[in-house]
């Protein structure tokens with residue numbers, strides 16, 4: 001099943017500046033559409049003028065071009081966004097991202113409950129996960145285990161001289177189709193009972209292996225003031241946890257640690273197309289029978305073989321983005337998950353911006369998908 005959409009044009013131009021389509025050699029085709037779709041900014045020999053470039057991009061954003069490219073193709077890559085891109089250009093790139101996002105009806109996403117401390121590099125632009133170069137981060141949709149998650153995730157690398165470190169992206173529609181064919185019973189159960197994250201802990205005080213505290217600004221302390229008494233601090237943190245993560249949030253024990261469990265429904269649809277939206281592959285490595293972090297929503301455990309199969313089908317579905325310095329990659333978080341591959345030698349510092357749909361109606365285009373029957377769903381695929 002596909003939805004109506006306008007095909008991407010070869011060029012978008014105002015007569016002076018243009019966006020010209022770039023063919024990405026490893027792009028996937030999903031629902032008959034390229035994932036991702038890429039354009040390079042072409043000044044046709046003119047000097048780079050920030051105001052002119054931004055007003056050109058603002059007009060396209062207002063006309064709905066970027067929303068179409070991001071939603072229809074899952075991911076839109078803007079190449080050659082600034083001349084001579086290097087790590088000193090973060091403010092300039094933040095401004096381009098702001099121009100595109102705000103003019104297409106998006107607002108900055110307020111991050112609460114994050115486990116990662118980020119440094120600010122420009123307007124709503126931050127350093128991404130600072131894991132060591134050799135670390136591989138598996139696929140996840142940002143904040144998919146929370147009640148509130150961003151609509152778009154925008155990644156950029158201003159100076160890329162490393163070996164490796166492509167950014168792997170998976171289209172949730174492609175993954176859904178594979179899981180439906182290969183793990184139909186697993187998918188049906190996941191659709192019915194959901195996915196449970198049990199007892200995530202935000203500590204009262206930091207310790208050696210207790211890195212995440214609940215009263216930090218980026219966790220649940222955003223509205224805590226220095227002179228708030230302790231009970232007020234707890235009340236404010238709990239309110240934010242319930243609003244952003246799960247109603248099942250509580251302070252436990254003498255230690256006053258904040259413990260949260262959440263149940264989410266990873267089988268979703270965007271418009272009418274089913275997608276998978278979860279962090280299952282990122283948590284699969286931590287899956288032990290003694291104390292699994294994730295379970296089916298009814299509390300039953302995953303079968304390890306099925307979980308490994310889910311993970312390997314996810315890896316198989318990855319499009320690996322080969323960076324060029326200055327690329328800005330707009331990921332539709334509802335439909336596309338991301339990860340990180342190891343790299344060595346040279347620079348590869350990723351920045352990330354998170355934006356949300358201002359209009360609540362647009363958020364409603366993304367909803368839980370109830371799998372009627374596997375045979376009916378397979379039939380739909382064969383007709384598509």
Ligand SMILES: [Fe+2]
Nearest residue numbers: 140141142338
């Ligand atoms: Fe992430």
